[in-house]
Amino acid sequence: MIIHINGELHELAHGATVADAVARVRPNAEDVPPFAVALNLQFVPRAHYASTPLRDGDRVEIIAPINGG
DSSP states (O other): OEEEETTEEEEOOTTOBHHHHHHHHOTTGGGSOOOEEEETTEEEOGGGGGGOBOOTTOEEEEEOOOOOO
16 A cells, blocks of 8 residues: 655555554664654554554654754
């Protein structure tokens, strides 16, 4: 299936989850600063990444917080 991750097209296997999408673009997600994930504009809690299925055409946004003032 084809999904959009941060605006770019990616092909993932049918049955893929949000965790698979994150692994595609952040293979070492545990070693990077915090980030949030939205699936079709809805926030997905980290505890649900592996249990949230993706469908063809879904849009995943991986968002890093911005600090500043």
